[in-house]
Amino acid sequence: MRGVIEGFYGPPWSHAERLELIRFCGREGLNTWVHAPKGDPFHRKLWREPYPDAELEQLGELVRESERHGVELAYAIAPGLDICYSKDEELETLLAKCAQVQSAGVTRFQLLWDDIDHSLNCAEDETRYGTAERPSGAAQCDFSNRFLAAFPQPGPLVICPMGYAGTGDSPYRRSFGPDLHSEIVVYWTGPEVVSLGITREALNAAVARFHGHELLLWDNYPVNDFDAERPLLFLGPLVGRDARLAEGHCAGLIANAMVQAIPSKLALATIADWTREPAGYDPIASYERALREYGAEVVEAIRDLAAKPAPIEPPGDVRGLVAALELGVHSPTALALLEPFV
Numbered sequence: 583m584r585g586v587i588e589g590f591y592g593p594p595w596s597h598a599e600r601l602e603l604i605r606f607c608g609r610e611g612l613n614t615w616v617h618a619p620k621g622d623p624f625h626r627k628l629w630r631e632p633y634p635d636a637e638l639e640q641l642g643e644l645v646r647e648s649e650r651h652g653v654e655l656a657y658a659i660a661p662g663l664d665i666c667y668s669k670d671e672e673l674e675t676l677l678a679k680c681a682q683v684q685s686a687g688v689t690r691f692q693l694l695w696d697d698i699d700h701s702l703n704c705a706e707d708e709t710r711y712g713t714a715e716r717p718s719g720a721a722q723c724d725f726s727n728r729f730l731a732a733f734p735q736p737g738p739l740v741i742c743p744m745g746y747a748g749t750g751d752s753p754y755r756r757s758f759g760p761d762l763h764s765e766i767v768v769y770w771t772g773p774e775v776v777s778l779g780i781t782r783e784a785l786n787a788a789v790a791r792f793h794g795h796e797l798l799l800w801d802n803y804p805v806n807d808f809d810a811e812r813p814l815l816f817l818g819p820l821v822g823r824d825a826r827l828a829e830g831h832c833a834g835l836i837a838n839a840m841v842q843a844i845p846s847k848l849a850l851a852t853i854a855d856w857t858r859e860p861a862g863y864d865p866i867a868s869y870e871r872a873l874r875e876y877g878a879e880v881v882e883a884i885r886d887l888a889a890k891p892a893p894i895e896p897p898g899d900v901r902g903l904v905a906a907l908e909l910g911v912h913s914p915t916a917l918a919l920l921e922p923f924v
Contacts, residue, residue, distance in 0.1 A: 583798060583834030584857035585614025585653070586850060590807040592841045594619035597640050599843035601647050606847060608651025610854035615648055616836055617641070618658035618694060626660040630675050632682045645687035656690035656740070657683050666704035667711070667721035673728055680733055691735055694742040695722045696769075700754070718744060719757030727763045738833075740798055742769040749773055749787035759793040767833050770797040777802070779822035782830050789831045798833040804849035805838040806910065814910030815845055817880070817920070819852035819869040821908075825860035844883035845916075847876040870900050877924035884916050891918035 586607055588595055595603070604615055620626060624633050633641065641657070648655040659679065666672050680691050700718040702708055707721055714720035722743065730739045745754045746769055762768075770788050772780040780799070789797055801823075804816035823835075837853045839846040851872035856863045892914035897903045906919055 583614045583836060584854070585612045585616065585834075585836050587616035587618055587658075587800065587836045587838050589616065589618040589620070589658075589800070589838045590805050590841055591620045592807045592810055594621040595843045597643070600644055603839070603843055603846070604644065604647050604653055604655075605651055606850070607653045607854075610851055611858055612850075612854050613653055614656060614834070614836060615644075615653050616656045616658055616692065617644070618660070618692070625658065627663065629659055629661040629663075629665075629679060632679065638682065638686050641683060641688065642686035649687075654690060655688060656692050657688045658692035658694050658742075659683075660694040660696070662695045662698040662722070662744075664703050665725070666707055667702070667725045668706040668709075669704070673725070673732060676729065677733055689736055691733065692740045692742070693726055693729060694769075695744050696742045696746055698744065700744070714757045716753035716757040719754040719759075720761075723758045723762045726766060727761070730763050730766060738765050738767045738796075739763075740767045740769060740833075742800065743792075746800065747771045747773070747775045747777075749784050749791060751791055755791050759791070759795065762793070762795060764795070766795060767798050768792050768795045769800040769836075771800050771802050775802060776805075777822075779824075780827060781824045782826035785824075785827055785830045785832055794831075796831050796833050799827070799835040801835050801837045801853070803837060803853075804840050804846060806840045806842075810841075812912060813841060815842065815884070815913060815916050816840065816907075816910045817845060817848050817916055818904050818907035819865040819872070820849060820856050821865050823856060823860070825863065828860045842883065842887070845880050848872045848880055851876060866901055866904060869904055873900070873920075873923050877920060881917065881920050881924050884913050884920070888913035888917045890914065891921060894918050896922045 645655050711717040711721045726741050745752055773784050806813050806816055835857055852868040855868040896919050897906055
């Protein structure tokens, strides 16, 4: 799986932006698109509620556009804020919601338990899972297994656990991993939530912590939803990803994009290059290609964010540009740095 997830907090992308980024994925050879915007209430907060007709039709348009460009759309749902894991009625409600989304043409579904607290939401859960070392882990394992059995789909079920980062052991992982069905693939963000580097050794350790489950990298680059008031833009190439990850127990890489859709293209194009040929990936050469193909439209999009370029001297070559962009920049600085290269 090589692709993009709209998985950030903040204003979701527009329908037009999603269509454009799906076309981009097809052009770049990315084969997976995951719909999981935290700002879509029907994905998370209102997970029990069916989509209104207009929004369901838009999901169908995304599916059709994905099919036209060789991309598979996966719909992710996140019921963890208030679900009662042990109630059969809750599973039935989730199945009905997925069946509605399926009616729009979606065939792949994912289950996300990320970014919630460990408390259980009903007395029945306390009775059923309360003796586990970490009851939330046992409850999510059990519910994920029941969903897998009740809702067959092509390919593996992918889920995001609460403990999605790091290589260490934890009560949650000890309660979640051992009984999780062997066919389920588990999202992992690397050693950190936002990982500057991910090695094969870190992957191996995480696989062991999840009791041998295949992991799918949820790569939190170039996502930038940390500061809504003055967002940093991550516009440089992907770096720090061990080529040997592709040889490990890893199902692929799904990149979490920025809140700003079009500016995400620069980083995502280099991620596509890495996923195609990790061993041959050259971040500078990849970034030069990305600038040629997408630099002009990215600069135009950034002009909508910045009144004018910052008064700074741009670097003299692409290598210097990449170094200047490495830790993220605000939009006026981005404009000043990129304009001379497009």
